[in-house]
Amino acid sequence: SQTIHQWPATLVQPVGSPLSLECTVEGTSNPNLYWYRQAAGRGLQLLFYSVGIGQISSEVPQNLSASRPQDRQFILSSKKLLLSDSGFYLCAGSGPLASSYNSPLHFGNGTRLTVT
Amino acid sequence: TQLLEQSPQFLSIQEGENLTVYCNSSSVFSSLQWYRQEPGEGPVLLVTVVTGGEVKKLKRLTFQFGDARKDSSLHITAAQPGDTGLYLCAGTAGGTSYGKLTFGQGTILTVHP
Numbered sequence: 021s022q023t024i025h026q027w028p029a030t031l032v033q034p035v036g037s038p039l040s041l042e043c044t045v046e047g048t049s050n051p052n053l054y055w056y057r058q059a060a061g062r063g064l065q066l067l068f069y070s071v072g073i074g075q076i077s078s079e080v081p082q083n084l085s086a087s088r089p090q091d092r093q094f095i096l097s098s099k100k101l102l103l104s105d106s107g108f109y110l111c112a113g114s115g116p117l118a119s120s121y122n123s124p125l126h127f128g129n130g131t132r133l134t135v136t
Numbered sequence: 137t138q139l140l141e142q143s144p145q146f147l148s149i150q151e152g153e154n155l156t157v158y159c160n161s162s163s164v165f166s167s168l169q170w171y172r173q174e175p176g177e178g179p180v181l182l183v184t185v186v187t188g189g190e191v192k193k194l195k196r197l198t199f200q201f202g203d204a205r206k207d208s209s210l211h212i213t214a215a216q217p218g219d220t221g222l223y224l225c226a227g228t229a230g231g232t233s234y235g236k237l238t239f240g241q242g243t244i245l246t247v248h249p
Contacts (some may be wrong), residue, residue: 024178026178029176054236056239062222062241062242063142063224063239063240063241063242064179064224064226064237064239065239066236066237069236079236110178110179112178124169124181124184125169125179125181125226125237126181127178127179127180128178129176129177129178130176130177130178132176
């Protein structure tokens with residue numbers, strides 16, 4: 021089965037500072053990977069998804085970017101954080117494209133980001 | 137854009153009571169998934185339903201997918217304090233959606249002993 025590792029668990033950063041959140045995957049080759057943001061313990065908003073190395077699709081315009089330098093590594097970044105970037109960020113993975121039609125997502129435990 | 141409306145947003149009940157959470161959309165989904173999330177953790181999959189009219193049972197939890205695949209419900213019988221958490225429904229449109237899920241806004245369930 022697939023395991024998603026995500027760190028750090030909590031992060032406090034000043035406005036204008038850079039951001040780098042890392043996510044790694046165990047147990048699956050060529051996974052689809054996703055970054056979600058969750059506000060106040062409610063629904064999840066999809067930010068980015070990737071179906072392979074170097075392939076990133078953005079779902080919403082924002083101050084963040086994502087990269088996938090390796091098959092099982094997915095990174096969420098920002099050059100200059102805004103107050104509105106505060107939130108709970110979740111990395112998730114699913115099976116490769118051919119088998120992911122209805123496959124479930126496996127989530128990491130999230131990063132609580134507070135921008136001050 | 138596909139939307140999932142989840143209701144109620146909050147549910148506070150006593151141990152032993154029954155409850156139902158609803159997930160509705162005007163769009164058709166190829167599948168619908170239910171997740172449960174505890175504070176400080178990521179959501180964990182409970183069930184996936186893929187066939188219109190499908191009913192799945194997981195101990196005291198019963199999940200149903202609407203005949204038209206536009207809605208789903210989660211029914212919990214004799215709720216226990218351990219059922220407390222955030223329940224999320226999520227649908228996938230299938231095809232070239234690459235498994236992208238549209239999530240409902242969630243239902244925060246609190247079961248009091």
